[in-house]
Amino acid sequence: MEYALKSKNLQKKYRGFTALSGVDINVPKGAIYGFVGKNGAGKTTLFRVICGLQDPSGGEYELYGVKNNSKKISEARRHMGAVIETPSIYPDLSAKENLKHQYRILGMPDFDGIDEILNLIGLESTGKKKAKNFSLGMRQRLGIGVALCGNPDFLVLDEPINGLDPQGIIEIRELILRLNREKQITVLISSHILDELARLATHFGFIDKGKIVCEMSADELEASSRKCVRLKVTDVKALAKVLDEKKLEYKVISESLCDVYAEPNLTELTLDLVKVNCELLSLENKDESLESFFISLTGGEQDA
Amino acid sequence: MRNLMHANFIRYISRLSTLIAFAISLTLGFVTGYDSVKETYVKGIKNAHFMPELQYLLFVFFLAVIVSVVNIGSEFAAGTIRNKLVSGYTKMEIFFSELILSLIFSVILFILYYLPFLVKGWKYLGDLDYILEITALLLLSILSLTVFAVFLCFLTENRIIAVVIGIMVVVIMLMSADAVAKRLKEPQYNQETIYEDGSSMLVTGNGVFRTFSDNAGTDDVGVKEIRDIPNPKYVDGIFRKVLSFALEINCFQRIKDSIEFFNRQNMLKYGESGLPDDIAKDIALEYEKLNEETVDKIGLEMVYNVLLIVAFASVGVLIFRKKNIR
Numbered sequence: 001m002e003y004a005l006k007s008k009n010l011q012k013k014y015r016g017f018t019a020l021s022g023v024d025i026n027v028p029k030g031a032i033y034g035f036v037g038k039n040g041a042g043k044t045t046l047f048r049v050i051c052g053l054q055d056p057s058g059g060e061y062e063l064y065g066v067k068n069n070s071k072k073i074s075e076a077r078r079h080m081g082a083v084i085e086t087p088s089i090y091p092d093l094s095a096k097e098n099l100k101h102q103y104r105i106l107g108m109p110d111f112d113g114i115d116e117i118l119n120l121i122g123l124e125s126t127g128k129k130k131a132k133n134f135s136l137g138m139r140q141r142l143g144i145g146v147a148l149c150g151n152p153d154f155l156v157l158d159e160p161i162n163g164l165d166p167q168g169i170i171e172i173r174e175l176i177l178r179l180n181r182e183k184q185i186t187v188l189i190s191s192h193i194l195d196e197l198a199r200l201a202t203h204f205g206f207i208d209k210g211k212i213v214c215e216m217s218a219d220e221l222e223a224s225s226r227k228c229v230r231l232k233v234t235d236v237k238a239l240a241k242v243l244d245e246k247k248l249e250y251k252v253i254s255e256s257l258c259d260v261y262a263e264p265n266l267t268e269l270t271l272d273l274v275k276v277n278c279e280l281l282s283l284e285n286k287d288e289s290l291e292s293f294f295i296s297l298t299g300g301e302q303d304a
Numbered sequence: 305m306r307n308l309m310h311a312n313f314i315r316y317i318s319r320l321s322t323l324i325a326f327a328i329s330l331t332l333g334f335v336t337g338y339d340s341v342k343e344t345y346v347k348g349i350k351n352a353h354f355m356p357e358l359q360y361l362l363f364v365f366f367l368a369v370i371v372s373v374v375n376i377g378s379e380f381a382a383g384t385i386r387n388k389l390v391s392g393y394t395k396m397e398i399f400f401s402e403l404i405l406s407l408i409f410s411v412i413l414f415i416l417y418y419l420p421f422l423v424k425g426w427k428y429l430g431d432l433d434y435i436l437e438i439t440a441l442l443l444l445s446i447l448s449l450t451v452f453a454v455f456l457c458f459l460t461e462n463r464i465i466a467v468v469i470g471i472m473v474v475v476i477m478l479m480s481a482d483a484v485a486k487r488l489k490e491p492q493y494n495q496e497t498i499y500e501d502g503s504s505m506l507v508t509g510n511g512v513f514r515t516f517s518d519n520a521g522t523d524d525v526g527v528k529e530i531r532d533i534p535n536p537k538y539v540d541g542i543f544r545k546v547l548s549f550a551l552e553i554n555c556f557q558r559i560k561d562s563i564e565f566f567n568r569q570n571m572l573k574y575g576e577s578g579l580p581d582d583i584a585k586d587i588a589l590e591y592e593k594l595n596e597e598t599v600d601k602i603g604l605e606m607v608y609n610v611l612l613i614v615a616f617a618s619v620g621v622l623i624f625r626k627k628n629i630r
Contacts, residue, residue, distance in 0.1 A: 014628075052389045053629035078392040085630075088383040090315070104311030105391050146387060156390075 002029045004064060004079075004154045004186040005050060011058035012045050012210075019045040021210035022059065027188050027203070029153075032180050034201030035190040036294050042210040043190045044085060047158045051082045063154075078106070081152035083160055087143020091132035095123040095142050098131060102149040113151070121145040121175060137168030144175065155179065157189040161196060169196060176200055198290040206294060221293060228259040230284045238278035242269065259286065305397045308388060312405055316375045322409065325367045326416055333417040336360040337424030361442070361559065362474065364417045368446050369470035371413065372406035372453040377463020386629060399621045403454050410450040414443055441602050444609035445555035449474065451613045455620040458627075474556075481557040484547050487539060493532035500526045508535065553612075558605040 005027040012020040020042045027033045037043045048054045050061055052073070061068050066076035089098050099114045118124040121141040126134070131142060140160055147155055157176070161169045173196060179185045191197050197204075204221055206214045228251075233239045236258055243250045246269075249261040270280050316322055339360075379385040379402075388398050418439065452473065456466040494508045503525070506513040539547060551557050 048629070051386065053386055055626075055628075074392045074394055076392075077390055080390055082386070082390045084386060086383055088385075088387045090378075090382055090384060092319075101311055101315055102387060102391070104314065105308055105388060105393075107307035147390075150391070 003027060003062070004029050004031075005061065005188065007046075007050075007059065007061035009059035010046070010049065010056055010061055012042075012049055012054065013057040019210055020049070020056070023207070023210065023212055025061075025205055025212055026215060027154075027186060027205075029186050030180075030184055031203045032176065032187045032189065032201045033203045033205060034197035034290075035188060035205050035207065036194060036197065036290070037190070037207035041207045043207060044158055045210075046207070047082070047084050047156055047188075047190070051080070051084060051156060052077055053084070078150065079153045080156060081144075081147025081149070081154070082156040082158075083140070083143040083147050084156070084158045087139050087146070089131050089139060089142050089146060092130055094128050094130055095126045095134075095138075095145065098142060098146055099149055102146045106150040108150065113149075117145050117148050120148070120178070122171060135168075137164050137171060140164065140168070140172060141175065144172075148179070151183075152185065154186045155188070157187060159190055159192065161191055161193060169193070173200055194290045194294060204290070221290065228261045228286045229263065230286050231258050231260060231280060232256050232282040232284075233258065233273065233278050233280055235276070235278040238276040239273065242272045242276060242278075245272075256281070305393070305401050308393055308397060308401045309405060312375075312401060313408075316405060316409065319375070321374050322371055325371045325413060329364055329367055329413045329416040330420065332360045332363055333420035334424075336417070337421040340421070340425055361417070362478065364413055365446060365449055365474050366471055368410040368413050368450050369453040369474065370467055371409050372450050373457050373463050373466040373470060375409070376402050376406065376454060376457040377466060380457070380461040381463060389629065395625045395627075396621055399458060399624045400617075402458075403451065403617060403620075406450050406454050407447055410446050411443070414446050418442070437602050437606075441555070441558055441606055441609070444606050444613075445559060448555065448609040448612040448616075451616045451620075455616040458620050458624045477554050478556045481551065481554045481560065484551045484554070485557060487537070488544070488547055488551065490537045490539070491535055492538045492540075494535045496531050496533050497527055498529040498531070500528045506533070552601070552604065553608045555605060555609060558602055561601065 003026055005025065007023050007025045010020055010023040010025075011018070023042065023046055025046070035043055035046075045054070049056050050063065056068065063073065063076040064079055066072050070076075090101065093101065095118060096114060099117055100111055103111055103114065115124065118126075121144055123138060123142060123145065126138070131139060134142065144155070144157070144160065147157075155176075160176075161172050164172065176187055176189065177200065180187055187200075189197070189200065198218075202218050204214075204216055204218065205212055230253070231239065233256060236252055236255055239258055240250070240252060243258075243260065243264075246264070248264060251259045251261070253259060266283070273280055379388075385398065389395070393401075422435075422439075449470070453466060453470045456469050457463065460466050460469075491508075494506055496507075497505045499505075
């Protein structure tokens with residue numbers, strides 16, 4: 001598999017504080033990589049490091065196969081566009097002028113493509129209106145528009161839907177999906193709104209205390225968080241025997257807990273359990289979402 | 305880096321704040337030029353003096369600081385400096401592109417101020433070599449201050465702090481030049497004259513002080529003794545060397561000297577203005593000597609300015625390379 005970004009034991013230390021303590025992240029090309037972590041877990045620090053805003057204290061990372069200590073890393077960054085925390089736009093310029101300025105910075109020979117970007121981000125009709133008069137959602141979209149100048153292959157978006165209203169969230173989500181599907185842009189995105197990430201991402205990375213605790217694809221996450229019925233019984237071995245006879249898929253969690261990946265007939269199941277001297281103590285429907293998966297991973301509150 | 309400079313030049317030159325600064329500088333140049341020509345009478349003969357005023361030039365220094373800081377500060381305030389790093393530019397390229405552009409804008413501000421001033425005063429000014437030296441000194445001074453402003457901006461990442469510190473430095477340098485020069489001019493000894501009636505007269509840098517005895521009363525009193533009394537305000541030893549050095553590296557002292565120099569140049573042309581030859585010759589000799597001293601110091605001051613430019617640029621880029629951008 002080819003990767004847009006790979007890191008190995010990446011570290012970032014500030015005075016008396018370790019923000020990244022050995023991050024190993026692998027963002028496959030063409031993926032929408034949802035980056036999940038609590039406040040202060042190290043998400044933004046990782047973004048700042050890979051964007052070249054800050055130097056790592058240890059470890060290394062590769063952007064499109066170019067190592068961070070290579071002289072070609074600045075060239076490799078030309079594949080990237082990024083919006084970190086707040087959109088980097090000039091408030092005294094219009095949307096088009098902001099994009100033109102970015103084109104000049106990148107040394108583009110002409111301004112072809114600016115209208116296409118404006119259409120893509122839905123700001124084609126803003127005319128001479130200055131960015132300082134834009135709504136938060138419009139500014140976020142303009143930030144993404146600036147990041148899209150120069151046809152990047154890799155987009156880094158840090159909390160792009162923070163503070164947006166539901167309509168704004170939908171617009172950004174659809175924009176990211178279009179960019180990924182139509183332009184094959186790899187997207188690394190973090191967000192506090194995990195349900196939104198779940199709708200977007202093809203891959204997930206979970207970071208806690210400056211370390212990646214788990215990386216998985218959306219399919220793997222779905223498999224590990226399927227709907228199930230969690231049963232609490234007095235004898236889990238007896239329950240397993242009954243479930244085998246009924247050919248139901250299950251997973252033993254502990255000596256008394258078992259997840260059943262089906263909807264069993266409870267009357268029949270209870271009668272069968274009585275026959276093998278096993279009591280059904282409790283029953284709970286489980287619908288494991290990204291949020292609960294994250295909590296189960298980090299053991300923390302829902303502060304992603 | 306050329307693309308980055310091109311993009312930023314277009315952005316900065318089209319900013320309203322930059323255009324206003326250019327307009328102010330040009331206006332100050334005309335005002336200085338017209339305001340510097342003053343008519344006086346020497347021994348009853350009308351004479352035109354060309355006496356530039358320092359306060360107008362100071363405004364151009366302030367403008368250079370403000371333009372640099374507002375332009376660079378806006379990049380930090382809007383977070384757009386991050387775009388440049390993500391776009392593949394190194395921190396060194398970003399620092400030097402901003403530095404070079406700030407220097408270019410300061411040169412434009414200086415030219416806009418200096419040209420009308422020079423055109424108006426041309427016929428009053430003297431030797432072209434001297435004028436060129438002074439022009440080079442003024443230009444280097446404004447450039448060293450610009451580099452300092454850029455350094456502050458990258459250090460603080462805050463345009464308000466950078467503007468305040470930059471302007472404070474200009475004011476402190478100007479005031480300290482006055483204070484230090486005055487302190488160094490204090491004589492080592494004050495002369496005290498004791499009169500036969502017991503009264504005395506003390507001549508110090510701050511004036512003449514007389515004390516009268518009870519027997520005083522006659523106007524025609526003979527001098528009993530003249531003696532030198534050590535001046536408590538006189539500084540010597542290492543402190544004197546430190547103050548002398550501080551004054552030497554203070555470009556405002558040289559600028560003040562230069563303005564006096566303009567005046568002396570004008571004085572050298574007294575003969576052309578109709579003064580009797582013998583008076584003009586005496587004045588010419590006196591000022592020729594002073595000019596030589598000034599020109600020597602101007603050369604040294606230019607070296608100091610170049611050193612300051614190199615030092616602030618080097619330290620600035622080193623700090624910025626290690627800086628964590630948010």
